[in-house]
Amino acid sequence: MLLVSLLLSNTHNALRSSYGLALGFVAARERNDRLLLTAVTQINHGGPKAVIDEEQAVVVAHLNLDAGGKAMDMSDSFSAHSFFDHGISYLRKDHWSEHYDLSLELYNSAAKCALMNAEHDSVKLHTEQIMQNAKCFEDKFQAISVTVTLQNWSGNATAAVELMNSTLTKLEEALPLVVTLAITNLYLFETKAKLAILSDETLMCFPAMVNPSKILAVELLVKLYGSLTAFGERSAMLIIPLKLIQISLSYGMGPHSPSAFAQYSYYLTTIEGNFQEGYRYAKFALSLAKEIPSRAHEGSTIFWSSHTRIYVEPMQSSIECYLDAYEAHMKSGNPYAVASSLVYNNLCLWSGKHLNVVVSSMNDTLKESKYYKNIAVLKLTVPMFRVALRLKGESDAPAPQQDNITDTVGKNNEGDNDGKYATLLHTMFFAKLSEAFIFREFNEARHAVEKYFSIDSLVLLPSVFFFGKL
Numbered sequence: 001m002l003l004v005s006l007l008l009s010n011t012h013n014a015l016r017s018s019y020g021l022a023l024g025f026v027a028a029r030e031r032n033d034r035l036l037l038t039a040v041t042q043i044n045h046g047g048p049k050a051v052i053d054e055e056q057a058v059v060v061a062h063l064n065l066d067a068g069g070k071a072m073d074m075s076d077s078f079s080a081h082s083f084f085d086h087g088i089s090y091l092r093k094d095h096w097s098e099h100y101d102l103s104l105e106l107y108n109s110a111a112k113c114a115l116m117n118a119e120h121d122s123v124k125l126h127t128e129q130i131m132q133n134a135k136c137f138e139d140k141f142q143a144i145s146v147t148v149t150l151q152n153w154s155g156n157a158t159a160a161v162e163l164m165n166s167t168l169t170k171l172e173e174a175l176p177l178v179v180t181l182a183i184t185n186l187y188l189f190e191t192k193a194k195l196a197i198l199s200d201e202t203l204m205c206f207p208a209m210v211n212p213s214k215i216l217a218v219e220l221l222v223k224l225y226g227s228l229t230a231f232g233e234r235s236a237m238l239i240i241p242l243k244l245i246q247i248s249l250s251y252g253m254g255p256h257s258p259s260a261f262a263q264y265s266y267y268l269t270t271i272e273g274n275f276q277e278g279y280r281y282a283k284f285a286l287s288l289a290k291e292i293p294s295r296a297h298e299g300s301t302i303f304w305s306s307h308t309r310i311y312v313e314p315m316q317s318s319i320e321c322y323l324d325a326y327e328a329h330m331k332s333g334n335p336y337a338v339a340s341s342l343v344y345n346n347l348c349l350w351s352g353k354h355l356n357v358v359v360s361s362m363n364d365t366l367k368e369s370k371y372y373k374n375i376a377v378l379k380l381t382v383p384m385f386r387v388a389l390r391l392k393g394e395s396d397a398p399a400p401q402q403d404n405i406t407d408t409v410g411k412n413n414e415g416d417n418d419g420k421y422a423t424l425l426h427t428m429f430f431a432k433l434s435e436a437f438i439f440r441e442f443n444e445a446r447h448a449v450e451k452y453f454s455i456d457s458l459v460l461l462p463s464v465f466f467f468g469k470l
Helices: 002-030 033-046 054-073 077-089 100-116 120-133 137-153 157-170 181-196 200-204 212-231 234-251 257-270 275-291 298-312 321-331 337-350 355-371 375-391 400-409 422-438 442-454
Strands: none
Touching: 033 054, 033 077, 054 077, 054 100, 077 100, 100 120, 100 137, 120 137, 137 157, 137 212, 137 375, 157 212, 181 234, 200 275, 212 234, 212 257, 234 257, 257 275, 257 298, 275 298, 298 321, 298 337, 321 337, 337 355, 337 375, 355 375, 375 422, 422 442
């Protein structure tokens, strides 16, 4: 009886797969996305056992790849990951040698979705397969990029920086080993000289960046900026946007070029006090982002240009741009969306937004950063969240999320990050200092000041991340 049941089940699955396969061909021919998703879902109910032969298995794997891409276009990373994983399951032995391009694309796509879904173990499995089987260095680019993001957000920025520096060296775009003031000034002088003879209209007409190694180098430099922010390595941070712009002027505008100009605008505004020129490049960056074929990094451009806009436009209205950055990040499945939430919340607190709204928004950010296992945002949000709670008169009512932070990200005390995340410590002690002054707790204020100045005084993190235009 059991054997008969299994035979009937397998026959049923085979019929569903055959029906789904026929439906999939119709969907592909008619370019009907909804029909494609329905067909591939039907096929996947049968699974690899219901596929007749290797040739059909490859066809089904391709259909899953297409369906996953459509799901990604709809910002449904969970369904997309399911399609990509199913596509991988249909691949047979020796698929890396016999169906290399299909295998590489499925594993790259699955790794990206797993990262967006905070499935870190899955990310590691997929990227390890790519690193072991990729035929050339260029084919490892996406896996390296995903690995760096995972290391940054999971609290292993040291490993991320090492991987980025070694990769940038291979790409011949490494930063100087020691960044002195003279080197920074040279980068700044060269960048300004090149831009001085180019109008916004001319820059907008630059060709697209097509060199794969330069595209990856730019992407890694952008991520390196974020990692160095955590370490507080000010000297190297200052030249990264300048280097990005110079690469763009030499090799064309890439997906990250708009965010580089946005970072440059922030430098001009806050470091040099050149608000007019800074505002010009902030607006240019936003315009350029609309012209770039890939909109995946639009959120980063909005994020950085907003840093400049709050110095020029009314703060109460300009901080809403961070919500636009958050939305753009989420549409493209970028886990950096939570950084936009962090900045938005803290600026709302200091600009006088209603405390109930601020506390509710911070609660959401804590939940989101826990979901993504984002240690940096967790540790930066909690001190300001406490200030908001105390201003509401809830000093004896700790947030539910705080109780479980230790379980989520490991030990939760300042010493754990000492020498590793100097910026986090600076920010946490500055928040404690602010809290102590607000509530006239001068012994605590003295302790916070001592701790603050015991950390490297060169640590730099844009003040806008936490305190706005104070």
